[in-house]
Amino acid sequence: MENFVVSARKYRPATFRSVVGQQHVTTTLQNAIQSQHLAQAFLFCGPRGVGKTTCARILAKTINCTNLTPEAEACGICASCVAFQENASFNVHELDAASNNSVEDIRSLVEQVRYAPQQGRFKIYIIDEVHMLSNAAFNAFLKTLEEPPGYAIFILATTERHKIIPTILSRCQIFDFNRIRVEDIREHLRYVATSEGVTADDDALHLLAQKADGGLRDALSMFDQQVTFAGNNLTYKEVVQNLHILDYDYYFRLVDALLRENLSAALLLLDSVMQQGFDLHNFVVGTAEHLRGLLVCKDPVTVQLLEVSDNIRQQYVRQAQAAPLPFLLSALNLVSQCDRDFKQAKNQRLHVELALMKLAYLNGAVQFVRDLTPASNGEAKKKTSSLAAGAASPAPASAPAPGTGEPETNAPADGPDPLPVENGVVELHATPSIEPAAAEPITPRHQVRDTLPHVETGRPSMQGLEPTQRPTDVRPGTIPAPSAAPGPLPSLPKLPSLGNRLPGLRDVGTPTAAPTTKAVPTAVAEPSTPAPTGPLAPVAPELLQTVWKQLAEERRAQDKMSEFMVLNRAVAADASHVITLTVDNPVQVVQFNDFRAEFMAELRRRTGHPGLTVQIEVASAAPTGRKLYTSNDKFAYLAEKYPALQEMKQRLGLDADF
Structure with missing residues (x-):
């Protein structure tokens, strides 16, 4: 059985091209090789699977090649290239810093740097995952990295540049590797599929490239997995099924249902997604991405921002033409809000369903607002034109006088039409009007002239006391004429001066000199009643008890239990019509004083005795008995009550432990 080699290793690049x-x-590396301007240390940074270690190996191979091509590429046939390809080169040393991150490992590497290469010009040291080195290892490596021998070149590779100390970064030439574009990954997958004899759809390869998220190694790994699953015929449907990805068709069907305001179809589609085991959060994120794709497809200039295959892009363009722009913007806002609040939702399915309900009726709401906007704008324009007409003819009195230097103020031009309030914008406060307020009409006053003489009340009258006229000369009912040379007025008694001092606390209750001043009472305990004169009529005890009980029951019916507890007790009135109310504690005294005025007025009205008053007393606490805490206290108490217990204890030899 032939050993299988994964595509990431089998089709690993061997040249810069x-x-x-x-x-x-x-x-940049090829130009440095051609011009022989090679740095002593390189640092390759970038995400996983973008070619950092591959470029480091190609650079190490090309530097020692004895037969370079005009494009500064390794020939692949010289002794150095053959030794490198067979992993037998003594000039290239690779170190995995993830497992060799101690100071001893770096010291061993520094010892090897002291020996010159036996063949070739350079010795290359490739340190992968260099960010895993400890601080002590970095410090031990600093001197060698700054001043290495002329034949030593260091190539460092890392995925986390921020973890490397600045002293290392300053000694290296830094190269930032980018994420590989989806189109470049798809083309490379097409090349691999052709080389392997695999028939693959463009949509399937594009989906693999998109799923790889810029990493070529991840894309090749997924490609091998799909070929193992589907064989030599790779289709889009099989890739979606094996990778457990929501197809674009779900999102296209969802947006079609929302545009038709078909809420039932949207909810059934959500249930189908859940039945297939897909995560609801991924569905929400995918919906947001789909709406974003429709938004960028509204303009032909931005269609290129959508990284999908040509067939899928055409579907996006067709649906974007059917979806209004206000609907897409509002829907994208609602879905983004659903994505933010998804983690905090207790019932996540209901949270997504509520978002779908809002989206289903969003198009109708947007159209409703659009229908109301022209009428509202027409009214606003009409109002604006009327204001402009009023401002065109100012009153002559408001015009500035010439020579006063006052600048003229022109009416501003008409701005944009104001938004109508009916469009869903709720006014939180009244908007001040810009129209000038109408001047109030001046009502003419009809003044009646009083021909009768007035007598001032603020000072004493001097009538009849003139020095040139005697009281006998004045007739009753007549006003004497003023004399030609009146003499000085007699001096009036001087009133006591109040000064500018306000009455303080010590002045309250002190009688004042002026008879017209009234003292303001601080509190009113009970309504004042006229003091009866003569002997008081006795109060019938039955009537007093009946009325008192009625007032107490009325407060219980009103859920005023605290007042009921204060009044729920027997009372009696003495010969002076004083009722003594005995309460349990001082708190009830405060409670009774709160409703004393109202209660006393009603009590006097119902009993017919306006002179009734209530005097409150706090009942003294009854003396409590001795507290029995310990067993000995309890036995002593019982022994006093039953003397036979003491004799029984002594005879039986018992202890008071119970």
Whole structure:
């Protein structure tokens, strides 16, 4: 049985020309070989499966080739090339830093660098996965990497450049390898399939190249797997089935159902996807990618951004023509929101179904808003034109006077039409109007002239006390005429000065000098009632108990249990109409004071005694007995009550342990 060699090793590039998708690296290396400007250390960075180690081996082989081609390619027939191809070259040393990452391994490598090559010009050291070296190993390697012998060249390869210390990076020429394009991988797979005699569809090879995510080694591994599964005839359907990938047809059917607002078809399609074992999150991500593909296909210029085969691209273009652009943008936004909230959802299937429900009626909602937009814009234009007409004829009074230097302000030009509120935008507050407010009409006041003389009340009247006129000269009902030379007015008594000081806390309750000042009470406990005069009529105890109980029951019916607990007790009134209410604790005193005013007003109204008052007392706690905690306390208590227990304990020799 012949040993099987995987395609990634069998079709590994042997020359710079056969390297796929890294022309910027291979061209630089070829020019360096031709001009003999080879650096002492190279660092190849990039993702997995893009040709880093392959280019390192091709460079090592080409450097020592004795018969280079004009394109700076190895001949493959000289002794150095043959030894390299048979893995028998003493000038090329490979080291896997993932398993040889200690200081001793690097020191052993440094010892080998001291010996010159027996054949050829250079000794090449290829260190793969160099980022796995420890810091001590990097430091031990620094001196040799900076000043190696003239015949030593180091080629470092890594997938994680950020893990390499800067002192190593500064001593190397860095080459960044790119992810290989889908089209380049598909062409290489076509070459491998032709060489192996395998018939493969373009869609199948394109799907393998897309699934590889820029890695040629992954694409060749999947190609070998598909050939083993399907034989020499590789079809798109078999690739989709074996790789467990959702076909494009699912997404095309989903978008067709959403455009027709067929929610049932969308939900059945989701159920079919779940029955086949596909992950719901992958379905949501695939839907977002499909909507993105439709979006870029709306413009012929951006169709090239869609990395699919030609047949699939034509289907995208046809469906993109049927899907409105507002629908695609809104749908992509909803699916992206569903993708963000998918991990936090408890019922993930319901979460996806809700997103499909929104998408199913999205087209109708967009059309509804579009139908309302022209009418709203027409009203806005009409309003704008009316405002412009009003601004065109300003009032003459508002025009600036010449020579005042006040700049003239022109009305702004009409801007874009405002968005209608009916389009789903809810106003959170009233929008101020830009129209000038109408001036309020001035109502003329009809003033009535009072011909009668007025007497000022703010100062005392001096009528009849003029120095030139005696009181006997003034007749009753007449106003004396003012004298020609009035004398000085008599001095008035000086009022006590209040000053600018406001009354403080110590002034509350202090009688003031002015009789017109009123003291403001701090709190009103009960409504004031006129004090009765004479002997008080006795209060019937039965009536007082009945009314008190009725008021208590009414509070229980209103779910005011705290008030009911305060009132639910027997009361009686003395000869002075004072009711003594005994409560259990001070908290109930506070509770009663909260509803005292309302309760007392109702109690007085129903009993017919306006002079009833309530005096609250807190019941004193009854003395509690001795606390019995330990067994000895309990026995002592029982022994005092039953003396025979003490005699029984002594006779039987018992202990009080129970």
